[in-house]
Amino acid sequence: MKSYQLIAILLVFLLSSCSNPIKLKYELPEDAAIIGNLIVTNIENGTASVSSMDTDTNTMYVYATINNAKDSVIDVEWYYGIDVLIQEDSVTITDSPQTLRITATSPSGGWFPGDYSVDVYKDDLFIDSIEYTVVDEELRTNPSWLVGSYAYEYSDGTLPTNIAYQNYDLNADGTWTSEYQWYSGNSTSTGDDDGTWDYYDGVVTFYTERGYTIEFDVIGHRLALEEAYWNGVTQYFSRPWTD
Structure with missing residues (x-):
């Protein structure tokens, strides 16, 4: 009788061990930070x-x-x-x-x-x-964190021309200026532009003196110009972390 009781006790112990496995405590090495x-x-x-x-x-x-x-x-x-x-x-x-x-x-x-x-x-x-x-809790039209100089960084596709430089300067008074130089083969195009700008809901809009507008998506410290000059290609302009 006692042998059967002992076997039963052992079976209960083994089953309980399987359903509730013992958790091993992991100790960090002495030199762990x-x-x-x-x-x-x-x-x-x-x-x-x-x-x-x-x-x-x-x-x-x-x-x-x-x-x-x-x-x-x-x-x-x-x-x-x-x-x-x-x-x-x-x-x-x-x-x-x-x-x-x-x-x-x-x-x-x-x-x-x-x-x-x-x-x-x-x-x-x-x-x-x-x-x-x-x-930006203030939702300002000309937020100070956008003010600065943005230089051409890269495009997500192939452009039909090369960009020597293309910069956009956003000023605190709501005005902007731009200079650029593009070249292809022996042909070079250089120019500048200016106007006013404002910001709303993730988009900065440039209003030009010549009567047209340019919209950039604001992606952190980058301005993304989607298909403004060449279909299917987005240009990115970035501002240094500190001016």
Whole structure:
């Protein structure tokens, strides 16, 4: 009788082990960096992360607590979108724990609206990231963050002519000027233009002195001119992060 009871107890134990497998605790290696309470905020010495900020925000702050990384180098990379590295910072950790504090000051005119991210590395090894969004809460006709010089960067198709240069300067008073030079073979075309501009719902419109308009889609720090001169080809003009 006791042998049957023992077998039954063993079967119950095995079945319960299969349905509820034992969880193994993973222990970090002794030299692993642990980053705690990573936040991005527009408040100095802030304690909570902010997911959205205005284009007029002057300074952004990143705070974190770094543990178990004494004598290591912590690198912080700020990105706009997925391809624009706007700032890099390196901090040598001298204590554990140590508070990490990084600041970023807005470019002239304010931050570009869009998505941003901050990536944190220890000795070139990625350890954490945080994201936030910048929005234009004022909905201005001539926003200051658009003011600046935009130079031809690239096209998404083949153009029938080569572009030596083509620039658009947006001024704070709502005016704009442009200069360009195109060439093909032995033929060269050089010119300029000017007028006024305004912005609404992701589109900046150029009104020319000659009576026609040009519309650009605003994609972060780029202006996209869709099929204005050549069907099927979009031209992109970009502004440096800081003028």
